[in-house]
């Protein structure tokens with residue numbers, strides 16, 4: 001299939017046959033540099049995640065947003081994670097508010113200015129922080145109609161309450177094989193059939209009202225239940241990123 005080189009990774013996009021299409025798609029999302037733009041216009045990202053135990057995952061999500069071109073990256077985490085994440089990088093803006101009783105309100109005010117949200121990396125599964133606060137924050141994200149990526153413990157939350165994400169067209173779920181299996185079983189009432197991995201992703205996406213699912217693995221399988229069903233194969237060293 002056609003290939004495009006991005007950094008040291010080579011991606012093969014298997015269902016489109018036009019050479020260079022992926023590169024064109026990437027170019028189309030890069031904003032032009034002009035003299036009238038200012039810091040923030042190329043992307044303000046919110047990462048909801050980070051707990052006493054897990055500080056790496058939210059850091060990587062937030063710093064990756066900056067590395068691919070966003071201007072500002074905020075992390076909304078617990079007190080215990082905050083100083084650690086701040087000291088990984090002076091570039092991140094870190095709000096230690098997830099345990100505050102005003103967490104939802106305060107986060108929601110910040111969300112007014114955000115362009116996209118990532119929910120779940122390193123969030124943990126605390127009944128209050130994850131199942132209560134993060135749940136309410138997800139509702140706020142939906143009210144504001146913001147693009148949303150749900151990963152890690154955000155997927156745990158969504159597996160507890162699949163209706164939370166149902167038919168939210170701006171959601172992208174990024175389960176690994178284990179997270180996918182749990183969400184599939186909860187939603188479909190049976191385990192996914194391993195012999196039909198692509199169909200399983202499509203079926204789950206449909207059952208959740210066509211949210212986009214990126215099932216990670218040796219082949220990432222991406223589907224919105226209808227169009228653009230494809231596999232992305234990633235050729236690089238076995239060391240993963």
Ligand SMILES: NC(=O)C1=CN([C@@H]2O[C@H](COP(=O)(O)OP(=O)(O)OC[C@H]3O[C@@H](n4cnc5c(N)ncnc54)[C@H](OP(=O)(O)O)[C@@H]3O)[C@@H](O)[C@H]2O)[C@@H](O)CC1
Pocket residue numbers: 053054055056057058120121122123124125152153176177178179
């Ligand atoms: N540095 C940080 O801040 C990070 C923070 N993170 C945080 O960690 C927390 C727990 O997340 P988790 O994935 O370890 O636990 P869970 O979902 O219970 O699964 C455990 C079971 O699933 C299996 N298994 C797992 N992955 C698999 C795979 N890809 N492919 C195949 N099998 C796989 C695994 O099998 P095993 O390897 O033991 O054989 C085991 O049986 C969560 O709070 C998250 O936010 C992480 O996101 C990482 C970095």
Ligand SMILES: Nc1ncnc2c1ncn2[C@@H]1O[C@H](COP(=O)(O)OP(=O)(O)OP(=O)(O)O)[C@@H](O)[C@H]1O
Pocket residue numbers: 175176177216217218219220234238240241
């Ligand atoms: N067996 C594999 N061989 C090569 N690359 C893989 C393999 N499995 C996963 N990957 C790559 O690693 C990425 C993350 O998939 P993985 O299954 O490790 O998810 P994860 O456990 O949620 O990891 P992370 O928390 O780092 O996102 C995939 O998108 C893919 O690019």
